Amino acid sequence: MAIAELKEALTLLVRMPVLWIPGVTGGLLAAALWITLNLYDTFFAARLTVISGLVLLFFTTGMLTIMRKNEGDLKSFFTGGFRYYFRVLLPQIVIVSIIVLIFILFGISDISIVTAFTIGFTIPTFIATFFYDTAAIFEDMRVFDSLRRSVQLVFAHMNKVLVFLFIYLVVFFGIVVALMVIWEASLFDKLEPIMRYNATQLQSFGPEQLIAMIGPEGMWITALFLFIGMFLLLPILYCYKACFFKKLAGTTIITQQPTNGEYDSKGRWYKY
Helix, strand or coil: CHHHHHHHHHHHHHHCHHHHHHHHHHHHHHHHHHHHHHHCCHHHHHHHHHHHHHHHHHHHHHHHHHHHHCCCCHHHHHHHHHHHHHHHHHHHHHHHHHHHHHHHHHCCCCHHHHHHHHHHHHHHHHHHCCCHHHHHHHCCCCHHHHHHHHHHHHHHCHHHHHHHHHHHHHHHHHHHHHHHHHHHHHCHHHHHHHHHCCHHHHHHCCHHHHHHHHHHHHHHHHHHHHHHHHHHHHHHHHHHHHHHHHHHHCCCCCCCCCCCEEECCCCCEEEC
């Protein structure tokens, strides 16, 4: 099942070029963030990260709207981005706030406890709510309804979801590793001294030393590879996720009833 949806996603990307817009936007933002981090400091980079995330959310929301309507025009793209923006943003805020609140309430700071908490709570929460954005857009649901719908689908089709996530991660790491190999080959002359480092030098080697080692030329090359990575990852993974959700949701009946109403003597539901 999951392989068929990946093929469908790739076909859609060929047929509807507008779906690549989030990739272009994400690539430009990732490159800009990297350059800002190199030329300035973390003060500006941290703020640019938040702004970039909010901007990128608009484009990915528009992308999902295009896939819902199966229309490849820019008007539907931007209209959908505006219409569903907060329906996708607010559940993200809810999920992150709950996780952060638990960290604060229980005073989790020890690295072993953080690791156990991540494996035992954060990752399952991420999996259970993974389809909230597609539910919000494809089924026109609001904040808590989209979260509930995602949990319902995941638990109803756990085996299929796990297979999907496995392929999803294979695609992700496949692209990332391939780009990293090419990046290292492009900067081999600058990175070659690392091969002669002893264990002590490697242990103390950090991002600052890496940035100084690759120099300005390496900074621009790295920015290019970040652009390519985001350009490929965002459209492919989001299209794959949307195609899988459509298939999964099509086999599941939504049992939610209107909140205001009553059943008559024959068991029929009447909405007020």
